Amino acid sequence: xxxxxxxxxxxxxxxxxxxxxxxxxxxxxxxxxxxxxxxxxxxxxxxxxxxxxxxxxxxxxxxxxxxxxxxxxxxxxxxxxxxxxxxxxxxxxxxxxxxxxxxxxxxxxxxxxx
Amino acid sequence: xxxxxxxxxxxxxxxxxxxxxxxxxxxxxxxxxxxxxxxxxxxxxxxxxxxxxxxxxxxxxxxxxxxxxxxxxxxxxxxxxxxxxxxxxxxxxxxxxxxxxxxxxxxxxxxx
Numbered sequence: 001x002x003x004x005x006x007x008x009x010x011x012x013x014x015x016x017x018x019x020x021x022x023x024x025x026x027x028x029x030x031x032x033x034x035x036x037x038x039x040x041x042x043x044x045x046x047x048x049x050x051x052x053x054x055x056x057x058x059x060x061x062x063x064x065x066x067x068x069x070x071x072x073x074x075x076x077x078x079x080x081x082x083x084x085x086x087x088x089x090x091x092x093x094x095x096x097x098x099x100x101x102x103x104x105x106x107x108x109x110x111x112x113x114x
Numbered sequence: 115x116x117x118x119x120x121x122x123x124x125x126x127x128x129x130x131x132x133x134x135x136x137x138x139x140x141x142x143x144x145x146x147x148x149x150x151x152x153x154x155x156x157x158x159x160x161x162x163x164x165x166x167x168x169x170x171x172x173x174x175x176x177x178x179x180x181x182x183x184x185x186x187x188x189x190x191x192x193x194x195x196x197x198x199x200x201x202x203x204x205x206x207x208x209x210x211x212x213x214x215x216x217x218x219x220x221x222x223x224x225x226x
Contacts (some may be wrong), residue, residue, distance in 0.1 A: 106157035
């Protein structure tokens, strides 16, 4: 069965510093990997996805993620954090025997201090 | 362009009352449709998904049911709500390939 783990409930970073939000996954076959962001009382907004090709994927708002097949990871990164990046971030996976079902991680809350 | 509509945005219902949440998608055909529940502002739990009209798969046993009477309409229902049904319910769709899921704005349900 497919699964996603986000090992950190919360990540704190100072504005201007680089940020990393971790994600590992488990899926049979080739995964499709996604990152979403959620602001309070809102639906999820898509940030970026990995389907195939370059392991480094660039997305919205300056975010990027690196697909590492050997470590089964898909960490979200940004070189310089903004206070407005503070939100709840979800990693998601679909594919393999799970087919088209998209499974989400538990979420990581990012706090960026000014 | 495609859009997804989900309503109502908030709902307060007494225990034992029925529930009907509706989700519709515009601008696409034969989408995969999903209902997720998010408890306490954290992880999303997949409740139901549908690959076509009348085709519903349930991920977890619970007090809820789903129906897809039309290609772009997905309804979440309950005959009798429980306190534990409170949460933030999100509808989503994807085009059925490697496409990403697009989410509605969510319904915050409070069962009192």
